[in-house]
Amino acid sequence: MADPGRRPPDRPIVWVNCAVSLDGRLAFARGVRARLSGPEDLARVHRMRAEVDAVLVGAGTVAADDPSLRVKWDVAGLPRGRDPLRVVLDPHARLSPHARVFDRTAPTLVATTARYQRQLPTAVDSVVAGEETIDLGRLFAALRDRGVARLMVEGGARVLASVLRDRCFDRLTVYYAPVVIGGALAPPMVAGPETLGSEDLTVLRLASVVSLGAGFVAEFVP
Numbered sequence: 001m002a003d004p005g006r007r008p009p010d011r012p013i014v015w016v017n018c019a020v021s022l023d024g025r026l027a028f029a030r031g032v033r034a035r036l037s038g039p040e041d042l043a044r045v046h047r048m049r050a051e052v053d054a055v056l057v058g059a060g061t062v063a064a065d066d067p068s069l070r071v072k073w074d075v076a077g078l079p080r081g082r083d084p085l086r087v088v089l090d091p092h093a094r095l096s097p098h099a100r101v102f103d104r105t106a107p108t109l110v111a112t113t114a115r116y117q118r119q120l121p122t123a124v125d126s127v128v129a130g131e132e133t134i135d136l137g138r139l140f141a142a143l144r145d146r147g148v149a150r151l152m153v154e155g156g157a158r159v160l161a162s163v164l165r166d167r168c169f170d171r172l173t174v175y176y177a178p179v180v181i182g183g184a185l186a187p188p189m190v191a192g193p194e195t196l197g198s199e200d201l202t203v204l205r206l207a208s209v210v211s212l213g214a215g216f217v218a219e220f221v222p
């Protein structure tokens with residue numbers, strides 16, 4: 001994790017993490033969940049969740065994967081502790097009330113917009129973070145004000161696009177599984193607006209590459 005002493009004043013420390021195929025896909029065609037992480041990478045991901053105050057995903061990931069976003073302490077190899085806050089971006093109120101993030105087994109915060117506010121399940125907190133879409137700067141400042149010092153962003157493709165393009169992150173770790181998914185319908189690691197030339201590139205610096213299980217983890221900094 002980045003040195004907390006260098007935490008930006010207006011947001012938590014943001015650690016982005018995802019798992020991709022060698023051709024940079026996050027999932028199978030049409031977004032069907034691909035379990036790309038092997039046991040070693042799952043242990044790494046659960047240790048990361050255990051280290052942060054909040055874990056964030058977009059509504060698309062909740063719709064596709066229905067993740068619990070909790071720490072599996074046995075998988076992490078750690079004594080049971082406190083689960084991080086689960087943060088979901090849902091600007092158009094499209095989350096199902098039956099999603100696992102609403103199961104009340106850990107706290108959940110839904111980031112909504114002024115235009116699409118709605119009734120949320122009991123015990124689920126919400127924050128308005130924009131008018132029609134979510135302003136990540138506003139959301140991250142609200143999270144910092146709620147005591148979130150360390151935030152892990154887990155995806156999916158559109159959320160990663162926003163966070164990487166806005167450069168509001170401190171570290172990106174990508175697990176590369178030695179598989180190729182291919183095709184035109186499997187989501188890429190990063191969606192969002194087109195890059196038309198080098199002036200639009202998001203340039204990162206490679207900090208480390210570590211072999212892990214069948215694949216490897218590369219770590220980048222902005």
Ligand SMILES: NC(=O)c1ccc[n+]([C@@H]2O[C@H](COP(=O)([O-])OP(=O)(O)OC[C@H]3O[C@@H](n4cnc5c(N)ncnc54)[C@H](OP(=O)(O)O)[C@@H]3O)[C@@H](O)[C@H]2O)c1
Nearest residue numbers: 018019027031058059060061092134155156157158159162
């Ligand atoms: N391999 C991995 O590590 C991994 C991890 C996570 C997810 N995934 C995969 O990723 C796919 C889902 O990706 P996705 O792109 O469809 O969904 P997503 O990025 O999880 O969620 C995108 C949605 O978040 C909302 N959103 C609100 N504010 C946003 C902002 N500032 N920037 C971006 N999004 C914002 C939007 O909701 P509205 O549409 O309502 O506007 C947007 O459609 C699934 O296939 C899942 O399996 C893979």
